Amino acid sequence: xxxxxxxxxxxxxxxxxxxxxxxxxxxxxxxxxxxxxxxxxxxxxxxxxxxxxxxxxxxxxxxxxxxxxxxxxxxxxxxxxxxxxxxxxxxxxxxxxxxxxxxxxxxxxxxxxxxxxxxxxxxxxxxxxxxxxxxxxxxxxxxxxxxxxxxxxxxxxxxxxxxxxxxxxxxxxxxxxxxxxxxxxxxxxxxxxxxxxxxxxxxxxxxxxxxxxxxxxxxxxxxxxxxxxxxxxxxxxxxxxxxxxxxxxxxxxxxxxxxxxxxxxxxxxxxxxxxxxxxxxxxxxx
Ligand code: URA
Numbered sequence: 001x002x003x004x005x006x007x008x009x010x011x012x013x014x015x016x017x018x019x020x021x022x023x024x025x026x027x028x029x030x031x032x033x034x035x036x037x038x039x040x041x042x043x044x045x046x047x048x049x050x051x052x053x054x055x056x057x058x059x060x061x062x063x064x065x066x067x068x069x070x071x072x073x074x075x076x077x078x079x080x081x082x083x084x085x086x087x088x089x090x091x092x093x094x095x096x097x098x099x100x101x102x103x104x105x106x107x108x109x110x111x112x113x114x115x116x117x118x119x120x121x122x123x124x125x126x127x128x129x130x131x132x133x134x135x136x137x138x139x140x141x142x143x144x145x146x147x148x149x150x151x152x153x154x155x156x157x158x159x160x161x162x163x164x165x166x167x168x169x170x171x172x173x174x175x176x177x178x179x180x181x182x183x184x185x186x187x188x189x190x191x192x193x194x195x196x197x198x199x200x201x202x203x204x205x206x207x208x209x210x211x212x213x214x215x216x217x218x219x220x221x222x223x224x225x226x227x228x229x230x231x232x233x234x235x236x237x238x239x240x241x242x243x244x245x246x247x248x249x250x251x252x253x254x255x256x257x258x259x260x261x262x263x264x265x266x267x268x269x270x271x272x273x274x275x276x277x278x279x280x281x282x283x284x285x286x
Contacts, residue, residue: 085111093203112196114181120147126174131285133210137219138179149175154256165277217255236272
């Protein structure tokens with residue numbers, strides 16, 4: 001079919017409106033054809049991932065999240081059997097013994113549809129032995145292009161915030177995301193996408209063994225602490241996350257992108273940073 005110039009312009013506008021703001025390759029790719037040829041997930045070759053238990057947040061004065069948490073726990077994941085892709089993700093993640101193995105395994109993992117529209121698998125950045133591990137939501141455009149987390153505007157703000165309390169990626173901070181591929185148009189990731197990335201994220205924490213976790217915004221709070229409460233209620237309240245019997249202190253705080261939109265929230269973010277600094281001092285890490 002021949003396209004009129006106006007048709008091509010309208011089509012392009014439709015794609016931009018739908019969130020396609022980056023041309024990754026010169027030729028269009030039929031993703032459905034690629035999906036049909038995708039190899040079946042490996043089976044049986046790896047041991048089953050250990051069951052992760054999420055520790056609820058350190059008791060807030062009133063634990064308003066408890067009924068919601070109980071409801072969520074009742075619904076998932078035991079109520080719904082995991083998909084083949086989730087089982088494969090668990091097996092692959094559990095088989096990794098080092099951060100490098102985990103990075104390579106993720107680069108080969110094709111079951112998350114986000115990978116098809118992203119340029120890079122964005123794994124992590126920072127010092128592998130850093131005491132602080134920060135977890136954001138998902139890579140954006142800049143991160144997809146560079147293959148590193150938090151390199152755009154919010155990343156620049158995050159670096160400034162970290163520097164203000166003596167942290168940086170070169171020496172004592174390590175940064176990753178809940179999702180390893182950019183959602184098209186920077187839309188929020190779906191629960192299915194988060195569920196597919198979760199085994200890699202949890203193994204990431206296990207292998208990294210941070211002394212402190214910092215959760216940037218509501219998405220990591222939801223997927224790591226299993227709390228649906230909004231970030232404005234959870235921020236600044238220390239929680240705990242248990243890995244192989246070791247309790248890691250967890251601090252939820254605002255996502256730097258939110259601080260760019262709401263500069264007045266920087267006051268609270270600063271209090272969270274101070275709290276992080278005191279915790280690190282208490283633990284002898286700063
Ligand atoms: N926002 C995130 O949550 N993560 C990034 O890596 C960049 C922006």
